[in-house]
Amino acid sequence: MAASLSAALTADATGWGFLNGAAFVVACVVAALLVRPSDLLGLTVSPPLAYFTAAVAAECVLTLGSTGFVRALALGMGTRLADIAPWLFLGTALVLIISVFRGLPSNVRAFSDELNGRRPRA
Structure with missing residues (x-):
């Protein structure tokens, strides 16, 4: 989240919009490669949530002191999310993709077994 926040603030200051998206993609790939295989299930939903949190924080910092803070925050978030959407999907x-090759299907099976009360296979 810190990488996304700093990239969002840097992209706004420099005018390089691609920097925000590229930093998000790099952070996603690094996270998928470095996380423990047992944590892959939680990682699959984390990047968009982490980016949204970082984007809200960045927009709050950028709109401080402006009149109509909530309106400016909503407009800034809408614009930021529209600009970053392709990068978010990528x-x-x-x-x-990386998680599937690192063992995500077995995590999903284990989670399903746990929810259904089945015993893990020996």
Whole structure:
């Protein structure tokens, strides 16, 4: 989340919009490669949530002191999410692809077994 927040603020300051999306994709790939295989299930939903949290924080910082804070925040978030949407899809898709090859299907099976009260296989 810190990488997304700093990239969002840097992209706004420099005018390089692609920096925000590229940092998100890089953070997604690094997270998918470095997380423990047992945590892959939780990782698959985390990148968009983490980006949204970082984007709200960045927009709050950027709109402080403006009149109509809530309106400015809503407009800024709408614009930011519209601009970053392709990057969000790419980063999330890469996390899913990498996670599948690192063992996500077995995590889903284990979670399903746990929810259904089945014993793990020996």
